[in-house]
Amino acid sequence: MPFAIEAVWALVTSSPYSPECAAKRAHQARLHPYVLDSTDDGLGEKSVHTTPHTSGALVITRPTGSVPPQRHSLRWRRWGALVACTALGIGLSATSASADSAIFLDPSGEEGTIPAIDVVRYRVSLDASTIVSTVYFSSWDRATLVNALSRTYLHVSASDGNFMLEKVGGSESAVLVQVIDETGNTLPVPGCPVTVTFAPAEKSVAMSTSAACLGTPSAVSAYHYVELGDSFDYADSNPFGPSWNVSAGPQSGLGLPIVTVQRFWSQAYNNAHFFTADGDEAINIYTTDANWTYEKVAFSAYATQGQACATAGLTSIYRFYSPKFESHFFTSSAAEMNSVRANDRNWNYEGVAYCAPTDTAAGTAPLFRFWSARFGKHFYTADSAEAHQLRTADPNWAYEGVAYNVLN
Structure with missing residues (x-):
């Protein structure tokens, strides 16, 4: 990585x-x-x-x-902006939704990626029982997606901490880990299995787990990273921090x-x-x-x-x-x-x-x-x-x- x-x-x-x-x-x-x-x-x-x-x-x-x-270069400028903003503690808060699901777009055909791991949009869903991260790709190649590393970074709150849904390269299963220190070290969250769903018709991969494993949050924000060899894609809705927050509750938006x-x-x-x-x-x-x-x-x-x-x-x-x-x-x-x-x-x-x-x-x-x-x-x-x-x-x-x- x-x-x-x-x-x-x-x-x-x-x-x-x-x-x-x-x-x-x-x-x-x-x-x-x-x-x-x-x-x-x-x-x-x-x-x-x-x-x-x-x-x-x-x-x-x-x-x-x-x-x-x-x-x-613009993709790396997005990383640079995120690094600079977080290092300075700049305004990274995002407004939250009064709905349990939100969809975000990501540019396609970026230099440095390949169609099979090129994220075109993603959905974050949260209710009282489950958190689901679904990533949609430009093309479908199950073997490539199985071989790719896939991570969804979840920012919950200062008290509940930060989590990550991680599917390592070469595996069809994933784990939930919690970030335990400032250097990014993680520990598995016990008793919290992750379900991975490959959907060829939608060209998507979803990872889901119990919301209780994240402290039953009222809101969560996320961004995604997919990597295979020298190719990668990074998807977020806010280049200066975590994505727009998705709140637990009844669906009220337009989807x-x-x-x-x-x-x-x-x-x-x-x-x-x-x-x-x-x-x-x-x-x-x-x-x-x-x-x-x-x-x-x-x-x-x-x-x-x-x-x-x-x-x-x-x-x-x-x-x-x-x-x-x-x-x-x-x-x-x-x-x-x-x-x-x-x-x-x-x-x-x-x-x-x-x-x-x-x-x-x-x-x-x-x-x-x-x-x-x-x-x-x-x-x-x-x-x-x-x-x-x-x-x-x-x-x-x-x-x-x-x-x-x-x-x-």
Whole structure:
């Protein structure tokens, strides 16, 4: 196994997953003013928002930087970012789901891997009795998967510790081990057999064990590593730490792939924030652009299906970029998107960034929107305490209401 894998795991197991980056913070940001109805804002108040505008929902300065690197180097930058963040104790917390199962996507065809161990998506399922990790591959070759080393790293809590489901190369069985120290040493968890299921129709391998063996956690996050010879693949939904947490409880989500939206801040760009659901873009900014400081996971959302959000219960979040203003904006309004594309040459359409849940339901949260005339910036936050702080203690920011729903 490459040394980097062991080094990262040692750092992860010893690092506090604090809720925000250990770096200079500035909770100033922005939001786009367009008409919203009088609605309950989720903060215990009703408000009417006017000020029509045509430039979108969220304005952020485009990060500077060059063309993204090749996939192989980018994969190692993901490792580097994880090492750096964990070493510094930076904001690695992830929002949790109010559902017992979540699906995450992973890039396919990366340099350094082969189709038979190329992870394309994975599912983490948790209920009161069982934890299940299912990994889906680009192609199916049972013999190759049997010969491969496969590990699912499970982060439970500071008190319950960290665990690992491990299938060694050449075996069809797996074990559950607990990480016992900062160097990554492990011990088998007695009385906790692991069931391994090979499913050729789904091109997947699942490992499951009793949730009680992990201390019957209320939530768990995970990432995956598969290795065969010089080939390997690493799958996570959050390049700066463990994946989005999956909580034990009734299934309440849509059962669709989830993406993590990362948040950056820049003093150089006049108190700007940048939000991205693209893990490679986040790593590029983190590793190559000193103008941007990583802050934390902003929220989670559903992944696009191609360049669309065609599933019932989803709304598209459209992204534009302006070379003139060196900024982005995001909008959930199809009418606004069409109007900007047709009538405003200052903005270039970049596609659907992610999908937002249409309805307010368990596992969702309102995304609060602010605008600052002083900074000429907009800001989104799903953190009600942060929103309350801006509304009550910072006159630079005007509250504009709930933009749309996100996953919390």
